[in-house]
Amino acid sequence: MVQDYSSQRVAAFLLMIKSEIPNRKSGFKIWDCCAGSGGKSILAFDVLQNVQLTVSDVRPSILSNLKRRFKEAGINHYHSITLDLTWPLSKAMFSMSGTGFDLIICDAPCTGSGTWSRTPEQLFFFEREKINHYTALQKKIISNIISRVNKGGYFLYITCSVFKKENEEMVEYILQQSTLILIQKELFVGYDKKADTMFAALFCAASSDDQ
Numbered sequence: 001m002v003q004d005y006s007s008q009r010v011a012a013f014l015l016m017i018k019s020e021i022p023n024r025k026s027g028f029k030i031w032d033c034c035a036g037s038g039g040k041s042i043l044a045f046d047v048l049q050n051v052q053l054t055v056s057d058v059r060p061s062i063l064s065n066l067k068r069r070f071k072e073a074g075i076n077h078y079h080s081i082t083l084d085l086t087w088p089l090s091k092a093m094f095s096m097s098g099t100g101f102d103l104i105i106c107d108a109p110c111t112g113s114g115t116w117s118r119t120p121e122q123l124f125f126f127e128r129e130k131i132n133h134y135t136a137l138q139k140k141i142i143s144n145i146i147s148r149v150n151k152g153g154y155f156l157y158i159t160c161s162v163f164k165k166e167n168e169e170m171v172e173y174i175l176q177q178s179t180l181i182l183i184q185k186e187l188f189v190g191y192d193k194k195a196d197t198m199f200a201a202l203f204c205a206a207s208s209d210d211q
């Protein structure tokens, strides 16, 4: 698959955990919780290979897109569910996928400010209050999913935003809300490389051996 600069950098974050996969006897379970049309899941599948995927999004229509893209990418076995993550997780989710995941990817809904070099008209129409709207949404989503990272598992938070409030400040929020440990965070500046700017932060949960 041809990847742009920012996707390559996210792939490098995923590579950091690849060596963990053979150690998980019951398979490596990934939940792409804001899956959209599946870009990050496809990336994770390409990088990590032998994984069990669960995907969810609030929009059923985008999950239909995902289904098509997954087929093209050769991903045939996965769970898919429509979920609004501003609400506590439904029983349906757990009956389908069990209680926890080895990796949760949260490519959060955001201002999209990292894409404005491609779409300058969005910058023109942008209202600053939108930042607060998205940070409130991001916090709600994070609070509802964060406890679902398995012991020894990982949490990958991603945005295509340039704003500290959606990026570094959300990292602080995640650290406050959980016992996760930050492994690495980075803003991948893309505008000088004809790519979107993205932010990624990778966290891990202590394994039972560490406690």
Ligand SMILES: C[S@@+](CC[C@H](N)C(=O)[O-])C[C@H]1O[C@@H](n2cnc3c(N)ncnc32)[C@H](O)[C@@H]1O
Pocket (backbone or CB within 6 Å): 033, 034, 035, 036, 037, 038, 039, 040, 041, 056, 057, 058, 059, 062, 083, 084, 085, 086, 107, 108, 109, 110, 141
């Ligand atoms: C940045 S996009 C994800 C892009 C996707 N990961 C990809 O690579 O193609 C964020 C996604 O979050 C979803 N979303 C927004 N609000 C949500 C909510 N309350 N619960 C779950 N998903 C939500 C949107 O529908 C959107 O598809």
